[in-house]
Amino acid sequence: QKEVEQDPGPLSVPEGAIVSLNCTYSNSAFQYFMWYRQYSRKGPELLMYTYSSGNKEDGRFTAQVDKSSKYISLFIRDSQPSDSATYLCASSTSGGYNKLIFGAGTRLAVHP
Amino acid sequence: EAGVTQFPSHSVIEKGQTVTLRCDPISGHDNLYWYRRVMGKEIKFLLHFVKESKQDESGMPNNRFLAERTGGTYSTLKVQPAELEDSGVYFCASSQQGSTEAFFGQGTRLTVV
Numbered sequence: 001q002k003e004v005e006q007d008p009g010p011l012s013v014p015e016g017a018i019v020s021l022n023c024t025y026s027n028s029a030f031q032y033f034m035w036y037r038q039y040s041r042k043g044p045e046l047l048m049y050t051y052s053s054g055n056k057e058d059g060r061f062t063a064q065v066d067k068s069s070k071y072i073s074l075f076i077r078d079s080q081p082s083d084s085a086t087y088l089c090a091s092s093t094s095g096g097y098n099k100l101i102f103g104a105g106t107r108l109a110v111h112p
Numbered sequence: 113e114a115g116v117t118q119f120p121s122h123s124v125i126e127k128g129q130t131v132t133l134r135c136d137p138i139s140g141h142d143n144l145y146w147y148r149r150v151m152g153k154e155i156k157f158l159l160h161f162v163k164e165s166k167q168d169e170s171g172m173p174n175n176r177f178l179a180e181r182t183g184g185t186y187s188t189l190k191v192q193p194a195e196l197e198d199s200g201v202y203f204c205a206s207s208q209q210g211s212t213e214a215f216f217g218q219g220t221r222l223t224v225v
Contacts, residue, residue, distance in 0.1 A: 002154070032212055043116070043216035044155070044204055051212075088155065098145060098207050098214040099168060102155040 003027050004104025006089055015112050019076040023089035023103045025069065030091040033065045034100065035074045038086045047074070047087075051095065079110045116217035118204050124223045133220045136205030137186070144187050145207075145214065146179060150192070150200040158202075161187060162209075163200040194224045 007024045014020055021035075026104050032051055036044035050056045053067040064073040072089050090100040117136040125131050125171070137144045146158040158167040158177070163184035176195070181187040191198050201221050205214040 004154075012140070030168065036214075036216075043205075043218045045216070047213055048214055048216075069115065095212040096210040097160070097167075098159050098212070099160060100155075100159070100204065102147075104154050 001026055002103075003030075003101045004089060004103040007106055008104045010109060011018040012111065014110045015081060015110055016081060017079050017110070019074075019079050019083070019108060019110075021074040021087050021089075021106050021108070022078075023072040024070055025101075027071065027091070027093070027101070028070075029093045030101075032090075032092045032095050033063070033072050034088060034090045035061075036088040036102075037064055038088060038105065040085075044088055045055050049109055061065050068071055079108075081112055084109050116204055116206050116215050118202075118217035118220050120220060121218065122221045122223075124204075124225060125194055127196055127224055128193045128203075130190065133156055133189045133191075133202050133221060135145075135187045135189070135204030135206075137204070138215055140208065141206035141212040141215075142184070142209045143207040143211075143214075144181060145205040146187070146189055146191070147205065147216075148200050149203070149219075150197070155203065170185060194222075196224050198222060199224045 034049040035047045062075040086105040088105040089103040119134045144161040149155045157171040160180040201219040205212040205216045
């Protein structure tokens with residue numbers, strides 16, 4: 001069983017839609033949960049991270065972690081064509097040590 | 113401020129040859145990581161340096177891979193001899209000590225033919 005599971009998509013939505021991206025994980029020791037965005041031929045870029053359970057909001061992006069169900073979510077409001085990218089969830093057991101365990105990544109396409 | 117820089121961006125080599133990938137982390141970042149994405153798979157951890165010391169090399173696939181970090185600055189990852197299954201994108205990342213945020217380079221796409 002993979003430690004972090006993520007549906008690879010692709011996911012195609014119209015501009016302005018609310019996007020929901022999800023991951024599940026199996027390792028109870030994970031404490032930090034990240035969302036990275038990766039454009040084609042670029043490296044992953046950290047969008048947000050959450051410590052333990054709870055919500056975190058940054059502009060149009062909201063990250064949620066439910067440790068009881070081992071479920072990680074990223075919501076994108078008012079999606080834009082510029083949001084078209086691959087979104088990777090990642091988890092780690094320590095905040096100061098970034099041995100990240102990645103999901104497969106979900107390809108998102110936002111069409112005008 | 114410059115980000116994490118990786119050289120080359122793309123390398124095509126024949127099976128059995130040697131390739132060396134280089135990573136220049138963000139200045140002042142003590143932590144340096146190597147990751148790899150093989151076609152169709154997740155990005156996977158290879159190893160972690162703190163300054164010039166290897167802290168965790170549990171992800172290194174075998175002894176054909178050798179990583180070094182000279183003087184705690186740039187790092188190299190050598191594959192010798194390269195095999196077909198080594199093809200993939202190799203990412204380097206760096207972070208400040210104690211920070212949760214790791215910054216990734218653009219990756220080196222390695223193709224072994």
